[in-house]
Amino acid sequence: MPSEVTTSMPQQVVSRSNELVNAAVGVTVINTLVGIAFMTIGGLFLQKGLPKLFMNTPE
Incomplete structure (x- = not known):
């Protein structure tokens, strides 16, 4: 028993x-x-989303 305990622990x-x-x-x-x-x-949003937001002039 003690040997099993020492090897399994x-x-x-x-x-x-x-x-x-x-x-x-x-x-x-x-x-x-x-x-x-x-x-x-975030990078795609900054590249595509923000320019649209800032330069989105009504036509």
């Missing part, structure tokens, strides 16, 4: 830390993708 700790690392990496990737998407949308 480190495995649990390692797998738990791996889960935490994977979760942190996933959150970072999602945040990066969302940031890139917002920057792209």
